[in-house]
Amino acid sequence: MSCQLLKGKKGIIYGALDERSIAWKTAIAAVEEGAEIILTNAPVALRMGKINELAQICNAPVIPADATSITDIENLTQKAMEHFGGKFDFVLHSIGMSPNVRKSIEYTNTSYENFLKTADISALSLHRVLQTAMKMDALNEWGSVLALSYIAAQRTFPGYNDMADVKAMLESIARSFGYFYGFAKKVRVNTVSQSPTATTAGSGVSGFDIFHNYSEKIAPLGNASAEDCAKFCVLMFSDYTRMVTMQNIFHDGGFSNTGVSGRIIEEIYK
Numbered sequence: 001m002s003c004q005l006l007k008g009k010k011g012i013i014y015g016a017l018d019e020r021s022i023a024w025k026t027a028i029a030a031v032e033e034g035a036e037i038i039l040t041n042a043p044v045a046l047r048m049g050k051i052n053e054l055a056q057i058c059n060a061p062v063i064p065a066d067a068t069s070i071t072d073i074e075n076l077t078q079k080a081m082e083h084f085g086g087k088f089d090f091v092l093h094s095i096g097m098s099p100n101v102r103k104s105i106e107y108t109n110t111s112y113e114n115f116l117k118t119a120d121i122s123a124l125s126l127h128r129v130l131q132t133a134m135k136m137d138a139l140n141e142w143g144s145v146l147a148l149s150y151i152a153a154q155r156t157f158p159g160y161n162d163m164a165d166v167k168a169m170l171e172s173i174a175r176s177f178g179y180f181y182g183f184a185k186k187v188r189v190n191t192v193s194q195s196p197t198a199t200t201a202g203s204g205v206s207g208f209d210i211f212h213n214y215s216e217k218i219a220p221l222g223n224a225s226a227e228d229c230a231k232f233c234v235l236m237f238s239d240y241t242r243m244v245t246m247q248n249i250f251h252d253g254g255f256s257n258t259g260v261s262g263r264i265i266e267e268i269y270k
């Protein structure tokens with residue numbers, strides 16, 4: 001059921017790779033709620049061709065941009081303003097990649113070259129998106145920029161590797177930029193810390209199935225699905241969250257505030 005929460009709003013959605021992606025679900029939910037959107041991903045991801053299916057469903061143009069390239073992001077922002085006929089209202093940054101995770105290089109034996117790439121793709125890209133939007137004055141007042149994070153930014157999950165440090169940086173960029181963008185233009189910037197979710201990026205983390213199962217048993221509400229996350233993102237883009245900024249919000253069924261659960265204790269002592 002649609003409440004048209006985003007009626008009249010326009011935004012860019014980064015990171016829809018396939019139908020499992022959090023960005024894919026968010027694109028569909030945003031359009032269902034009345035938004036007009038532009039889809040983007042790295043040129044290499046677009047070559048898979050899947051995004052064209054989503055573009056059809058959402059009646060949205062696809063504009064390629066590698067999130068590590070300031071030129072690409074400027075071009076995307078410029079084209080978005082032309083397409084929308086002016087400023088827009090929201091951005092979803094749903095981007096994450098660690099070459100160390102991908103190549104199973106352990107945290108204690110890291111490749112610093114890879115580490116820098118992880119940071120560039122998964123955290124500095126948010127700064128780039130925000131800096132470009134601010135310079136080009138691309139976002140309307142009360143606009144909302146959202147990036148996706150994970151609780152490994154606060155607590156250690158060994159398989160999460162250098163992504164943990166980089167998610168801590170991502171959350172910090174949201175806070176720091178949120179301060180400046182809030183004073184300058186009343187634009188808000190937040191991160192959503194999502195449950196483990198079976199997507200391409202999620203499943204690439206070593207031991208994913210185990211900690212997906214573990215958090216399902218710890219969290220009183222269980223793991224939040226990608227669809228649930230999409231709905232929450234829609235709410236964060238809407239006028240119902242106008243005064244929320246510089247926050248990292250846990251969307252995890254209560255996992256982050258639970259020490260241990262009866263379910264886990266029963267399993268250990270049965």
Ligand SMILES: NC(=O)c1ccc[n+]([C@@H]2O[C@H](COP(=O)([O-])OP(=O)(O)OC[C@H]3O[C@@H](n4cnc5c(N)ncnc54)[C@H](O)[C@@H]3O)[C@@H](O)[C@H]2O)c1
Pocket residue numbers: 014015016017018020021022023041042045065066067068093094095096097121148149150193194195196197198199200201202203
């Ligand atoms: N899946 C999980 O368990 C989980 C949990 C918490 C947070 N997150 C975060 O959610 C976000 C979305 O991930 P997902 O789980 O939907 O997986 P996904 O693999 O579907 O999405 C990741 C996206 O990042 C894009 N990307 C990678 N490098 C890029 C680049 N250089 N430029 C532009 N885009 C690039 C990929 O093409 C892909 O579309 C990520 O930030 C991820 O860390 C995921």
